Amino acid sequence: MTAELVFYTSPMSRGRIVRWMLEEVGAPYRTEVLEFPAMKTARYLAINPMGKVPAITHGGTVVTETAAICAYLADAFPQAGLAPPPGDAARGAYYRWLFFAAGPVEAAITNKSFGFEVPAGREIMAGFGSFAAVADALENAVSAGDYVAGHRFTAADVYVGAQIGWGMQFNAIEKRPAFERYVARVSERPAAVRAREIDDALIAAQPSAG
Ligand SMILES: N[C@@H](CCC(=O)N[C@@H](CS)C(=O)NCC(=O)O)C(=O)O
Secondary structure (H helix, E strand, O other), rough: OOOEEEEEEOOOOOOHHHHHHHHHHHOOOEEEEEOOOHHHOOOOOOOOOOOOEEEEOOOOOOOOOOOOHHHHHHOOOOOHHHOOOOOOHHHHHHHHHHHHHHHHHHHHHHHHHHHOOOOOOHHHHHOOOOOHHHHHHHHHHHHHHOOOOOOOOOOHHHHHHHHHHHHHOOOOOOHHHHHHHHHHHHHHOOHHHHHHHHHHHHHHHHOOOO
């Protein structure tokens, strides 16, 4: 019997990234939509003690953290070809940019959005250094080829593409031509389009919508 895959999300959240990944994977999954108070129930806190979405359960395995979920799904469904296998030279770049986007990029964007400044001269203490350094490194990553980990699209492109796309949409990342080209390339994939349609339909169906 195959393990049931359950996706806990809210259609306006980072869950949109996991939806995209799930659509890339193509395995059947069941969605549980949790709106904000429902994320703090004892039942959901047992899945994610942070009380945040997204999360997945796959049989008895619980995974939280969007980037970790993307990496887990790529490994759990290798037939989808969304991760360079261990031993493949592209595995290094795959890990590198996935973790870079979940750590330094996320921190740089959050700090910038809230107006938190790294005190001058203290960049060596901040894991992301400075926003400008993060943006330049990211531009390098998406300019070296079509995808961030070698010649093939991977789960790292789902996560990096979504982070840059989201950042540009909310003016947290400047619209550099290299970012726009990369985001256009990855976000026109059929799975990305399908994922947006599913979540946009869920938003439209919400009682407060319209
Ligand atoms: N580090 C987490 C962040 C998840 C997160 O912040 N989720 C937000 C929505 S995008 C949330 O659930 N907020 C509700 C709350 O904190 O009550 C990840 O990458 O998955």
